[in-house]
Amino acid sequence: MNPEPPPTAGRNRRTLLLLGAAVGLCLLLGWLAYRLFFGIYLANDRQLSAQRLDAFARSLEATLARHESLPGLLALDPSLAALLREPRNPQRIAAANAYLEAAQQGAAVSVTFLIDAHGETLAASNWQLPRSFVGHNYAFRPYFRDALKDGLGRFYGVGVTTGEPGYFLAAPVRAAGKVLGVIVLKLSLDSMEQALAGAGDTLLLADADGVVFLSSERRLRYRTLAPLPEAVSARLAETRQYGTQPVTPLAAQAILPAANGQPLRLALPGEMARERLIHSRPVGGQGWQVVQLGDPGEARAAALGAASAVVFAAAFLLGLAAHFRHRARRREELRRVYGELEERIAERTADLTEQIAALESTKAILRETRDAAVQAGKLATLGQMSAGISHELNQPLAALQTLADNARALLARGRHDEVGENLQLISELVDRTGRIVRQLKSFARKEAATPQAVTITSAIEHALLIVEPRRREIAARIEITPPATDLLALAEAGRLEQVLVNLLRNGLDAMAGQPEPVLEVSANRHGERVSIHVRDHGAGLADEVRTHLFEPFYTTKPAGEGLGLGLAISLTIVESYGGTLGAHNAPDGGAVFVLTLPAAGEPDAPSDP
Known part of the structure; x- marks a missing residue:
């Protein structure tokens, strides 16, 4: 017959099964809580990102709209039309340069310049600078063509003369219903880029082709959200919109918001691949869009914390239930253990008390022995010096006897002055002898x-x-x-x-x-x-x-x-x-x-x- 398993083995197996079931339940609840809270935190993040992007988009649109009517107003000045009719007249050129310079300072823009119908710059607000626009032909620029065709040209690009990026606004200059040329002003969007840099997350402003031209991180400028078609690349090269530098994709895959709002794993230039939350919003009427590359790490950490709290709460409740189930048995076991501990503590306390008493007794013996040795050393020193000390005392004693005999003889003869002198010497010798004796007594005395x-x-x-x-x-x-x-x-x-x-x-x-x-x-x-x-x-x-x-x-x-x-x-x-x-x-x-x-x-x- 096979022996039956002991009761302890059966209880241990049942305990392990219950423990495994409890752990599995806690992990399942934690996973469900994590999915729920992560979705909630992502929704909150999308809402906050939408508010942030709306604020930036409205600010940018207001900045651009505030200057759109300015080229048309500047084109009304007669000095511009006069120069376009007489492009070689020095007086006309000086007047136009002065007007454009005053307009640039008054409107707080980067530069203003006048282009004739063939694209050649006749006057500019920077006519005195080494890199003046005067004499350069900008017929290849889209803003020039759009101004001649539609009445208003808008364009963002890198300046071919200065190499500085900016937003160009252009309007035609007319006289007698005929277009003579185009006036252009250039705006710097550095303040908008500074606003992007202070937003916290990575923010990108891309044009209609998906080329990033403003970014909270300058290293990400002039990169594309997705690979560009060949026709678009050719057009950018023809217009030299972003200078001569190559325009490359920002990541290996296209950066577009996920349909389910879930994070996308990206490897940006100079970074390791990590998850990003992508949010975007259109800006203005030129097809621009502002894109935010958020970090889902905080949402994941918060969701993980909430899920951990759920797991711990479930574990606590299950543990509390197990505690109440085994409370009676544990109480009895603890009572037995406490009794044994009290006995051991009492025995150990008695041993320690005896050891402490023995230690104190030993310390007292050592102190007494040390004091006795010190006192013995004093007496030994006095013993070695006894002969000299006896001589030291015998001298004044012999002198005292001699002086006393002399004083008695002098007193019998009536020589009182000399008796007084002898008595004074006797007093000094007594004082000297007393100092020697007192010092010896003090030296030999046992002190605490x-x-x-x-x-x-x-x-x-x-x-x-x-x-x-x-x-x-x-x-x-x-x-x-x-x-x-x-x-x-x-x-x-x-x-x-x-x-x-x-x-x-x-x-x-x-x-x-x-x-x-x-x-x-x-x-x-x-x-x-x-x-x-x-x-x-x-x-x-x-x-x-x-x-x-x-x-x-x-x-x-x-x-x-x-x-x-x-x-x-x-x-x-x-x-x-x-x-x-x-x-x-x-x-x-x-x-x-x-x-x-x-x-x-x-x-x-x-x-x-």
């Missing part, structure tokens, strides 16, 4: 880690007082270079003095046995840092010594003179304030220890080392 603004000069003075016995012992001279202003650093006075005592003591020890030992101490500020330099003139630091200089229990002193903890503790103290402690050899001999600390307060003036 509370960094604050410490005066560098005061810290150096107190450290010098403690190492004074050692200085006298080796007969050293300590040169202090005071800073330009009082320097303040973030530290603790006692611990900073401990670091300075270690550095000063090491410098003095390095010069023991020299005839004239000199120790140099200076301090300065650079931006937000304060640095203290302690330089000796000893033998310097060997490479091996520099490598292990700040390691605990590493010392170059003989046994019994040091444990090798002074610099290690000093480095720990300085780094706890965010400072640094380093050492290097001076170029001319000796070692230089550099201590840097964060500065406190604003710098008054920059100081150089």
Whole structure:
């Protein structure tokens, strides 16, 4: 017997089928919505395009109509007919040129000129310019023939003399009912082309043959909407309507509005093939038409967005239905999962609490150990200096005893003035002894880690007082270079003095046995840092010594003179304030220890080392 499939497999298969059906339904609704909304957006686009084309067409028609009667009015001036009757008369030529020039300026047209019955130009408003029309024959131009035949000639083309395009209007000049010649004016349609360029989409103005002569993109001028018949191409070449440049099709297929209003895929010159919405409208009575090549991308994007919204809405509704269907089962499952998570979170929280407590305990032990090491370093320093300190105190004590005995003897003899002098000396010695004891108590006191603004000069003075016995012992001279202003650093006075005592003591020890030992101490500020330099003139630091200089229990002193903890503790103290402690050899001999600390307060003036 074949084993039955497990219930889970059947539920999964049913779920997949339902999911596939739901996806198919959503996609079908999205496709239908896309077709519907795309048609709506295309209809709106056609309406907007028709309004835009109507506005442009009316503007162009009004511009052309405003000037159509002007050639006939200008032809009425008697100076023109007089010149046509006497074409070689200089006075007649001058009068006609002046009249045409005034007419051109008054009517705000590009140029006006007079042609005789054979097509030769006798006078023109540009008679003074190098490219004047005077003397040129324009009998081949359609506007000349149309003016002689129909009374009014209209023509758009590129000027054969100037090479500048324009719209030509021509009217016959009559006298006694006989046509003597033709007056022509040329209009520039640059303003209309600028209006096309500001429309947004690609706009084209084509003549009756489908040749584009104005465009929102100048590179599309003098191209055709469709391939031209040979007869039309021959006529354009004969009339030189668009100069000598070749007139080629704008695209591989004819650009005509689609019957169903759908986009047409075109490849314009210099562009990749893409969809275009083609709208057109006739302009004027010469067969002209304005064509818009719109972009259906916005309509497609909007339709796609609407279709996506429909798909998401359908998916949301189907998902909502599925949610309510499985809500009870999911609720029970979530309750079980939440219970397990709460247990795990409680276990993890307990572990983290224990770890945090252990970490805090470790931190406290480390702080206590560090403080104990610092305090031990102080006491070790005092122990090493105890002999010198005892000598420092014994001297004033012996002097006190001597002065006291002398004072008693002098008092017995009645020499009171000398007794007063002895008492004054005794007071000064007591004060000196008190300063030494107070400084030692302050140095040995265990301080809490509370960094604050410490005066560098005061810290150096107190450290010098403690190492004074050692200085006298080796007969050293300590040169202090005071800073330009009082320097303040973030530290603790006692611990900073401990670091300075270690550095000063090491410098003095390095010069023991020299005839004239000199120790140099200076301090300065650079931006937000304060640095203290302690330089000796000893033998310097060997490479091996520099490598292990700040390691605990590493010392170059003989046994019994040091444990090798002074610099290690000093480095720990300085780094706890965010400072640094380093050492290097001076170029001319000796070692230089550099201590840097964060500065406190604003710098008054920059100081150089």
